Amino acid sequence: MLGKCKRPEKAHELFQAMIDEGCAVNHESYTALVSAYGRSGLFDKAFSLLEQMKNTPDCQPDVHTYSILIKSCLQVFAYDKVQALLSDMESQGIRPNTITYNTLIDAYGKSKKFAEMESTLVEMLSEQDCEPDVWTMNSILRAFGNSGQIETMEKCFEKFQSAGIQAKLMTFNILLDSYGKAGNYEKMSAVMEYMQKYHYSWTIVTYNVVIDAFGRAGDLKQMEYLFRLMRSERMKPSCVTLCSLVRAYGLAGLPEKIDGVLRFVENSDVMLDIGFFNCLVDAYGRMGCFAEMKGVLEIMEQKGCRPDKVTYRTMIKAYSANKMIGHVKELRELMESTEGSQMTWLHREKPDFR
Template sequence: MASLSVPINPLPPPVNRRPDVKPEISLTAKERDEEKRRQKVNRKIASQKATSMKLRSEATKAVIGDKSGPSNSKEPLPLLENLRAHIAALRWESALNVFDQLHEQLWYRPDSDIYIKLIVVLGKCKQPEKAHSLFQAMISEGCGVNRESYTALLSAYSRNGLFDKAFSLLEEMKNSLDCKPDVHTYSILIKSCVQVSAFDKVDSLLSVMASQGIKPNTVTYSTLIDAYGKTRKFAKMEATLGEMLREGQCEHDVWTMNSTLRAFGSSGQIETMEKYYDKFQCAGIQPTIETFNILLDSYGKAGSYEKLCAVMEYMQKYYFSWTLVTYNIVLEAFGRAGNLKQMELLFRSMRSDRIKPNCVTLCSLVRAYGKARKAEKILGVLHFIENANVMLDIVFFNCLVDAYGKVGCFVEMKGVLEMMERKGCKPDGITYRTMIKAYKKGGMNSHAKELKGSFASVQKSSPGLERQNLQHSVSRFDSNPAS
């Protein structure tokens, strides 16, 4: 192998070199005067440059001051940035307060874009009447209404179930010259309708779109596919998916794929799910971490642990970073299967990845240990909670009550009520019914009768509490961890 040529006398590193010493040069009196004059000129030029830069800076501030009004008014940039931040965080009250401050500024001019963004935020925050008031204020300030502003108000109505007002506004748009609804308008209304399972309204809207020559886009199709899948309308879902694939101008994306896989996977149709996964991959749609979470969740619930492990290995092989949702899914799956060793191994891996467990994680652990009758392991979870600073909710405490009941630790089960009181969490109907069932199964009928009386008195004193807590528990259990 040829070697690189080395310089004959390579210089040592600069840090080891002696500084070059320039020999002193004797100057005549005339040359010294010339040198002093040159330095004086250089200092004058530098001073002029600095003065010029300062003047330009002051001039810029003066221009901003002229635009922002008197000296006690706020500058436009901080106010606008503050408004955008509140809008992005859906802090509607703070956003309206900043918007009021904007009106007080001399430089303020009505901006329809700001109005539209605020109307959208109010709709998302369940303030449709305030959205309507803001829409009227926009008109009174001279901002021209357009399709976007109408659509924003229509969205505020439909999001909050005010369909009469939403459809009335839609008719108003259809009869206007410059604000006719487009595919975005219809997609928003369709999404609101499917959320309340108003599929008759959806069919009507699709017919109107077809009569007006408005073709559904990717968002429209994906919304329909997701809704049909969640409501088990698989024939309509596949028909919509087929129509979308045939539509050349409408490209399906990963959201469409995930909605399709979730629909079939959650209903146990594993083969159909895998068939569509292959179809989407052949179409060039690449899976994301959410896609793999859906596959893991589907295989876990179907008991296909070999396929679940294959997905896990694939994710590790191609460096897909696991999320909290991923860990919660696999912990639940192995806990349900009674594979405590694998579950605990994954929990340690989760902690080494610095992913903080939440209540869903802890519920999976407690549920698995209760099923396996491992009381000491349940106690270990409680010790972990003491040092982990995890916010506990009613669902976790109900899991804990159920686990202790299955193990037969009735003293510890009753102690959960005291723990709930310390944490400021009130028991609900599920808590009492679980404890009563455990007492009866253990032959402790007197305890069951006593607790039943306590439950009845709680229901009488707080009739709304039972329903509220029950709805919260059901919503937590029904939520798909892969969504």
């Protein structure tokens, strides 16, 4: 848990306390500490501990230890370290398992390293005890779907199904998302009908995917219907849901609808993040609602959310598009200013943008 909270020093203190108090430490204890270091990007310490495990009786690293460290390396694109770990596993006589292969396939797919993804799948298929599963299928479908390779995605889906791997709810969410991003609303609707026919209950992820897809397509009527349906089923909208609504209304040039989203936010307990506020800034900027765009900074201050570089760059882009050079200059200076003076510009007298 300390590792997941990015507190590896505390995790190490606890590990040392176990030893000091005479508790037996085994390879699981070591693996937990390796994971804590890996999650925080402290690879020197993680690899050093891995070597220590090899030389400690009854604490030899296993496939789980290596898989955890491989995943941490993949998250920061340290592919050289991944190859070193795979070679080390082979020298130790430890074979990758399904989780190891799925971790590699998912990471390669997200990075659009399709050759590496496919070669890993081929290697996985050559192993007797490493059958691909629904996680393997989902990772590959997501990789091709996100890159717009819809035909390849569909062929892979057919092959996995013919191999006896059954689609799960997450699989349908991936298909919906892929078709939505590709603008293939006919196939997206077909997946929705299939899910309804075979009683697949929608989750927040499903709703977010279809709400975003119809919003991007400009079908606000269907988007709003799905949002109402979501709420009628007592499903709590997330920041992702609200961002989709704001983005759609911004593209449609409907600032009054965005005001409605903000009223909903005020009467709900949805935890807002920087992504939502940046989405608001972008929507108002697109519509030329500069007073409202600047007002988002006030809302952020009230909510205790600090603007980031994306916030300011989005505002600069909007001002630049409308040749408002003075405001562009002020914001650039603000980005370079010290932390203590970052909100100074916000409290200046508001100019009349009309």
